[in-house]
Amino acid sequence: xxxxxxxxxxxxxxxxxxxxxxxxxxxxxxxxxxxxxxxxxxxxxxxxxxxxxxxxxxxxxxxxxxxxxxxxxxxxxxxxxxxxxxxxxxxxxxxxxxxxxxxxxxxxxxxxxxxxxxxxxxxxxxxxxxxxxxxxxxxxxxxxxxxxxxxxxxxxxxxxxxxxxxxxxxxxxxxxxxxxxxxxxxxxxxxxxxxxxxxxxxxxxxxxxxxxxxxxxxxxxxxxxxxxxxxxxxxxxxxxxxxxxxxxxxxxxxxxxxxxxxxxxxxxxxxxxxxxxxxxxxxxxxxx
Amino acid sequence: xxxxxxxxxxxxxxxxxxxxxxxxxxxxxxxxxxxxxxxxxxxxxxxxxxxxxxxxxxxxxxxxxxxxxxxxxxxxxxxxxxxxxxxxxxxxxxxxxxxxxxxxxxxxxxxxxxxxxxxxxxxxxxxxxxxxxxxxxxxxxxxxxxxxxxxxxxxxxxxxxxxxxxxxxxxxxxxxxxxxxxxxxxxxxxxxxxxxxxxxxxxxxxxxxxxxxxxxxxxxxxxxxxxxxxxxxxxxxxxxxxxxxxxxxxxxxxxxxxxxxxxxxxxxxxxxxxxxxxxxxxxxxxxxxxxxxxxxxxxxxxxxxxxxxxxxxxxxxxxxxxxxxxxxxxxxxxxxxxxxxxxxxxxxxxxxxxxxxx
Numbered sequence: 176x177x178x179x180x181x182x183x184x185x186x187x188x189x190x191x192x193x194x195x196x197x198x199x200x201x202x203x204x205x206x207x208x209x210x211x212x213x214x215x216x217x218x219x220x221x222x223x224x225x226x227x228x229x230x231x232x233x234x235x236x237x238x239x240x241x242x243x244x245x246x247x248x249x250x251x252x253x254x255x256x257x258x259x260x261x262x263x264x265x266x267x268x269x270x271x272x273x274x275x276x277x278x279x280x281x282x283x284x285x286x287x288x289x290x291x292x293x294x295x296x297x298x299x300x301x302x303x304x305x306x307x308x309x310x311x312x313x314x315x316x317x318x319x320x321x322x323x324x325x326x327x328x329x330x331x332x333x334x335x336x337x338x339x340x341x342x343x344x345x346x347x348x349x350x351x352x353x354x355x356x357x358x359x360x361x362x363x364x365x366x367x368x369x370x371x372x373x374x375x376x377x378x379x380x381x382x383x384x385x386x387x388x389x390x391x392x393x394x395x396x397x398x399x400x401x402x403x404x405x406x407x408x409x410x411x412x413x414x415x416x417x418x419x420x421x422x423x424x425x426x427x428x429x430x431x432x433x434x435x436x437x438x439x440x441x442x443x444x445x446x447x448x449x450x451x452x453x454x455x456x457x458x459x460x461x462x463x
Numbered sequence: 464x465x466x467x468x469x470x471x472x473x474x475x476x477x478x479x480x481x482x483x484x485x486x487x488x489x490x491x492x493x494x495x496x497x498x499x500x501x502x503x504x505x506x507x508x509x510x511x512x513x514x515x516x517x518x519x520x521x522x523x524x525x526x527x528x529x530x531x532x533x534x535x536x537x538x539x540x541x542x543x544x545x546x547x548x549x550x551x552x553x554x555x556x557x558x559x560x561x562x563x564x565x566x567x568x569x570x571x572x573x574x575x576x577x578x579x580x581x582x583x584x585x586x587x588x589x590x591x592x593x594x595x596x597x598x599x600x601x602x603x604x605x606x607x608x609x610x611x612x613x614x615x616x617x618x619x620x621x622x623x624x625x626x627x628x629x630x631x632x633x634x635x636x637x638x639x640x641x642x643x644x645x646x647x648x649x650x651x652x653x654x655x656x657x658x659x660x661x662x663x664x665x666x667x668x669x670x671x672x673x674x675x676x677x678x679x680x681x682x683x684x685x686x687x688x689x690x691x692x693x694x695x696x697x698x699x700x701x702x703x704x705x706x707x708x709x710x711x712x713x714x715x716x717x718x719x720x721x722x723x724x725x726x727x728x729x730x731x732x733x734x735x736x737x738x739x740x741x742x743x744x745x746x747x748x749x750x751x752x753x754x755x756x757x758x759x760x761x762x763x764x765x766x767x768x769x770x771x772x773x774x775x776x777x778x779x780x781x782x783x784x785x786x787x788x789x790x791x792x793x794x795x796x797x798x799x800x801x802x803x804x805x806x807x808x809x810x811x812x813x814x815x816x817x818x819x820x821x
Contacts, residue, residue, distance in 0.1 A: 195718065196728035196760040197803035227764070230798065252733070282741045315744075345747040349688055350619050350650050351657070375747050376688060377669075377680035377720040381619055381650030388620070403734065404727065404746075405720040412646035419645065420618050444802070448716040450670050452646040458674060462615060462644040 182387055182417070184425050185369055185395045186212050186410060187221035188439060189238075190250050192401035195443065202234050204442035206241065208398070211438055213243040215431040217410075221395070222247045225264045226257035232264045239265045248310060253298040262305050270340070271298045272312030275327050276319040279344075288323055292330050299334040309336040310369070317343040321356065325363060332365035338393060341368050343382060346375030346405065350385035357389035367392030372408045374400055379408035384416050387423075398439040399447065399454070411436055411453045415462060429463050466661050467693040468685055469501035471638060473666040473675045476529075478711045479509035480672065487710035492525070494703045498682060498695050501662060502527045504549060507536050527579065532567035541574040548575040549609065553584050554592065561599055568603035581609035581640070586616040586625075593629060600634050607636045607662060612651065613673060615644030619654035626658035640664030643674025652676040653684055667707045668715055668722075679704050679721040679753070687748050697721075701754040721753055728758040730803065732766020735759055739772050761793050762803035773809060789813050 188208060193200050200208070205222075212220055220243070225232045238247055248268045249261035261269050273291050274280050280291055295311065302309050311331035316324055328339050341357065348356075353370075361368055370386035370393070372379035383394045400409035411432040417423040436454035440447045449456045453463065472495055478488050495503070506529045528545035530536040532552065540548055548571045552564050564580075571578045580600065585593070600608055610629065612622070622641070630637055639655035641648035641664070652663045669677035679700055686694040701722040705715055717725040727750040729735050737744035742757065750757050759772055770786040770793065781789070792812045793804055804812075 194731045194734075194764050196725055196730040196758070197762055199763050199798055199801045201801065228794075230794075278741075279737075279744060283737045283744050345743075345745060347688070347747050349653060349684065351623075351654075354620070374720050375726070376684045377649040377677055378653075378684065380646040384618055384647075385620075388618075401718070403729075403731065404718070404725075405723060406718050409646065416618070416645045416647065420616075445716065445718070448668075448719065449713070450643075450668065450674050451716075452643050452674055457672065458644065461673070 181392060182423065182425055183219060183393050184217055184410065184414065184427055185219040185221060185248075185393050186217045186397065187395050187407065188212070188397040188401060188410075190221040190223050191395070191403065191407055192397040192439070192443070193223075194403050195401050195406065195445075196403075198401065198443045198445070200442050202237055205234060205238060208438055208442065209238050209241060209243060209245075209247075211431070211435055212398075213241075213245045215428045215435060216426045218245050218426065219393070220245045220247050221250055221270065224250045224257075225260040225266070226251060226254065232260065235264050235266070250312075251298075253294045255298065255301055258298060258301050262302075262307060266307065268308045268310065269302045270310040270312055271295065271302065272314055272340075273327075274314040275324050276315035278318055279315045292327065295327065295330050296334060299331070299336060303335055309334070310338055310340065311336040312340040312342060312371075314342050315344040316341040317348045317356075318345075321360060324360065328364050328366060336366055338367040338369050339364065340371050340395065341386075341391070342371040343373055346373035346379065348372070348382050349376075349378055350381040353382045353385040354389050357386050357391055361390035369393035369395060371395040373403065374405040374407060377405075379406070380412040380416060383408040383413050384420070387417060387421070399436050399443070399445065399451070401439060401443055401445065409452075415453055419462065432463070433459055464657055464659075464689065465691065466659070468499060468656060468682070468691070469662045470499050470678060470682075471640065471662055471664040472500045472503045472678070473640070473664050473671050474678070474707060475503045476505050476509060477666060477670045477672070479505060479513045481711055482513065483711050485513065491707050491710050494707050495667075496525075497699075497703065498678060500525065502547065504529050504664070507540055511539065527577075529581070532563050534570075537567060537570045541570075546575055547577040547579070549579040549581050551581045551583050554582055554588055556592075559595060561595070565599055565603070568599060568605065572603050577606045578603060579607050579609055579638075580605045581611055583611045583613045585610040586612035586614060590628070593632070597632075597634050605635050607638050608633055609638040609640060609664075611640045611664075612642050615642045615647065615673070617641075617651055618647060619650040622651040622654035623658050626655050626660050630659055636662070638662035638664065641676050643669050643671070643676065648674060648676035649680040649684065652681045653689070656685060656689075667704045668713065668719065670708070670711070670713065677720070683721050683748070683753065687752070697753045698751065699754045722755075724755070725758070727755050728760050730760040730762045730769070731764040732769055735772055736766060736768040739768060760803045761809050762797040763794055765790060765793060773806075774813070777810070779813075785816070788816055792816065
């Protein structure tokens with residue numbers, strides 16, 4: 176199935192972005208970021224991880240109280256207590272993440288593939304019992320056996336997940352590989368794929384637009400590309416590239432990109448590199 | 464896919480544009496030369512406004528003077544003694560006359576040992592338009608045709624297909640210079656390499672008026688993702704890039720891909736737990752490959768594993784309960800001060816906790 180015609184942006188600044196080492200957003204900053212994203216037309220906002228504890232849950236409740244059009248998503252490990260925390264917080268859209276590469280399954284979790292599939296079933300069952308919508312995450316997917324990813328996706332689909340996140344967790348892909356791997360998977364996968372890139376080699380934007388060309392339905396991005404290590408695919412680069420290169424309007428207001436970038440640069444205490452595409456001081460707005 | 468990548472440096476040009484001192488620019492060059500820099504492009508218009516003099520033979524040997532087709536620029540390039548000249552040209556679909564270009568190439572041929580032609584808006588051209596230039600390239604002995612994507616008009620797939628075709632048809636070798644308007648210059652440079660174009664324009668940190676492919680990203684992607692053996696070692700890359708940019712008054716972002724100070728800094732509990740088991744779970748390459756070191760950061764997202772990991776480094780083995788108590792205090796402090804904890808702060812928390820317990 177080709178979901179390209181309805182490609183949507185999923186912003187994870189408040190979750191994956193804040194995981195950038197040393198970054199802390201205050202409640203007010205999170206509210207401002209969520210409101211600004213919503214106003215700019217972003218329809219999916221991954222807001223945080225309730226399992227982090229009471230303080231995080233209180234912050235997330237503030238976000239859930241905002242009159243946003245966007246859907247707020249809670250990120251979870253496939254841990255039943257994590258999921259209960261998200262549901263008790265008030266989320267109705269729950270992301271469940273498990274690794275799908277043998278490397279992560281064996282070395283990190285000390286489990287096996289069958290355990291991962293059973294765990295996914297249990298976790299989705301719990302979410303479904305509360306009537307929440309489900310997004311499934313496949314961690315380290317770029318280093319996983321594609322056939323196992325398909326089995327994992329089949330389970331996700333069978334139990335009612337609305338999409339599956341293909342995570343290039345260590346930023347290992349180049350765009351040619353991304354196009355080639357995801358073209359096949361996007362056709363076979365029973366639910367839409369969301370591509371989640373990381374920028375370890377400066378290729379996150381290129382990989383994300385390769386995923387778009389491959390026919391995936393969604394991509395995760397963060398403002399300023401803020402995120403773990405060298406960060407994520409920058410929202411401003413992905414949105415502008417789609418518009419300029421493919422004449423595709425993903426619904427995000429291009430003219431709000433620099434102000435969005437500024438809000439996050441300030442909140443994260445990470446001044447924008449002057450040569451950062453689109454939003455850096457040297458080339459600000461040049462390409463828009 | 465193979466062969467040695469040859470870097471055409473655009474960093475020095477940006478340094479000149481910013482008004483960097485001549486002494487600083489001379490300090491940049493030996494660092495750049497560690498990374499297969501074949502040539503250094505310097506726009507005459509920036510050079511003539513600077514106090515820079517490329518007197519030493521090793522510097523002059525590297526520098527290519529970039530000029531437009533005006534007689535003023537050609538005269539100045541000739542008078543200054545540049546032996547390598549890049550003539551820049553903008554393709555105009557409404558005026559296909561090459562008289563001015565031919566005249567400039569003819570003039571350059573009289574004094575320069577090497578002449579290059581850079582079509583700045585090459586990525587605007589339609590398929591087949593480039594044929595217009597074959598005759599002048601052959602007639603004036605142009606060493607290489609530089610395909611520049613000034614407008615940031617390409618994704619890597621278009622870059623690959625276009626450059627692959629161009630390489631077959633062109634009477635001379637091709638170079639590629641990508642602009643980074645959309646954050647795609649590194650990917651487009653890899654596409655060029657894949658199309659067997661080995662001469663690639665880059666700048667440290669991707670600096671440049673329209674942005675360039677970041678030298679460190681192109682080199683390390685070729686080395687580690689595409690397993691190209693002829694790429695220089697990156698063992699001092701982070702330091703070298705930081706040093707080069709410091710001579711221009713520019714500071715790298717802490718999360719700059721390949722060379723940012725924080726790119727091997729891990730805070731999130733899940734990530735630190737993974738790193739403690741096997742760093743490749745969350746790191747594509749070892750920090751030492753680019754001259755950096757791993758850091759475990761204690762902050763809002765830390766987990767018990769992070770606390771234990773930190774204290775093991777100080778030869779202190781904390782129980783699960785101890786680690787949990789320290790973690791809660793650490794997270795409170797991180798939120799309060801809106802930043803990660805220093806090692807000193809973390810040790811203080813532990814000491815206070817122990818004093819409370821008595």
